[in-house]
Structure formats: C-alpha cells, structure tokens
Amino acid sequence: MTKIRITVLVENTAGGPDLLAEHGLAYWIEYQGRRVLFDCGQGGVLASNAYKLRVPLRESEALVLSHGHYDHTGGVAEALKSTRSIPVYAHQAAFARKFMRNRDGTAREIGLPYFSDKAIRESSGRWIPTSQPTTVFDGLTVTGPVPRLVDFEAPGGPFFLDEACTQPDPLEDDQSLFFDTAAGIVVLLGxxxxxxxxxxxYVGQLAGHRPIRAVIGGMHLIAASPERITRTIEELQRIGVERLAPAHCTGMPATVALWNAFPDRCLTCHTGSSFKFTAE
Ligand SMILES: [Fe+2]
Ligand SMILES: [Fe+2]
Structure with a gap:
C-alpha cells in the first residue's frame, strides 16, 4: 500500500506552532516515492515552514508552477538554491510581465519576480514548457492550459499584461496538478x-472520468458574484467531488458558501495541513 501525502508549506493562514503564513501557496507532494514542490509562495516563509515541517526541500525532484503570479513564484530562488538541476514545469506565459489594476487606476506588477526568473534561467535549461498536459511522474500530471468552456467563469480580477492596463491577461499559464489515488483523482489548484x-x-476528461476524490487549493472566487458561487456549487454537486479544501484566493464569501453547501465534505487548509491518500 503506497502512501501519498500532501503537505501545505505556504498558505494565507498558519495552522500550527511556529508556522508562518503569507498570501500565497506552496505544496510538498510525496507521491509513490517521488517528491515534488508545487508552487513556492512569495518566498518569505517557504524555507522556515519547510524546516519546521521537516520537509527536505533539497530532495525535491521537480518544481511545478501553477502560473506566474508572485504569490506562487516568489520562492523559486529559495527552492532552487540547493537543487539547481531539477526540472521546472511552467507554461511560457508564466514568464510574461503581469499587472493588476489598483482601485485608483494605477497598476502594480504581480508577475514572476526577477530573482525567480533568473534562478530558472540559470538552472541549466531545465525549464519544461507545459503547453499541453504533461506527465511529471507516472500518475502525476500537470494540466497545461485549461480550455475555458464554462459560461459563468472568468479569470477573476483586473489582470493585465501591460502597466497601462490595456491588454487583459488571459492567464493562459494557469494550470493545476492532479494524480491518481486508489479512491479517485486528487486535484491541486494554484x-x-x-x-x-x-x-x-478538463481533469475529468484527461483522467478518463474517474471519480474526483479531492480538490485542494485556491479557487479564485474572491471577486465572484453570488450567481457564480451558486452555479459553482451546483456544478460541484453534479461532479460529485468527495472532499473540498478551499484555500488561498477562494475568498471568504465563497469559502463560507462551500462550507454551508458541503459541511461534511469540506476540510480546512492552512500552512502545515497535510492530506493523506493511498495509491493502491
Ligand atoms: Fe494568481
Ligand atoms: Fe494566488
């Protein structure tokens, strides 16, 4: 019986003694003897939390980036510091400059920080562009770009590719990671x-419509309308997701709505949370 364990290294809230929180996300994945780091947070708390949680970052065999935003990629240099030769899975668009429009009309840069970009470029050509679904290790897959087919979903924020905020950022780089377990598919969201x-x-399609055992991570419903939240819940009911761990950018109204809709299926997800599954 092979054990699979997800340890949350960075999340907006901290769930244990001496652990630190920051706006961001990072997961440590132990899957069938493999070790993968999925996202890195902003970089301020990754190493400290890994140390406290006894996660050997230097033993990571791959780094996967969900998208280019700083709260997922700021810790790349830290993560690659002692493991420079590991492959980095990221979509090409993650390297583009990215901006968010402020309420006063100005913009702030929110893309891949300079030192993260430099660390990847200096990691001897080990960047693996994920323009399509890509197997990281057997059974562990990164989706690559996700087809946008649902009429009530949108990237969810004033995101742009230029500082003047004239070119909307479609976040084509956004991707999720999923893996097989004995009880179905587990999906990790950035x-x-x-x-x-x-x-x-899309994951259902890629995974041959196996049941979805759990969905963990940022659901980016932070600016979602009540209608979008309602329709999302209806669809989750239809899909029949067994466990939901909304985190990071899900936003309080959507998190509350999900917990109310699925009181027996929701799980908390903080820095230090761990989720265990069985492979066979
Ligand atoms: Fe983001
Ligand atoms: Fe985020």
Missing amino acids: CAHSGIINTLR
Missing part, C-alpha cells in the same frame, strides 16, 4: 484562474 469548474471538467 489559483484556478481558468475557473474551478473548467479545471475539474
């Missing part, structure tokens, strides 16, 4: 800018 339902439908 920010799910493609939409959680688009993502789950």
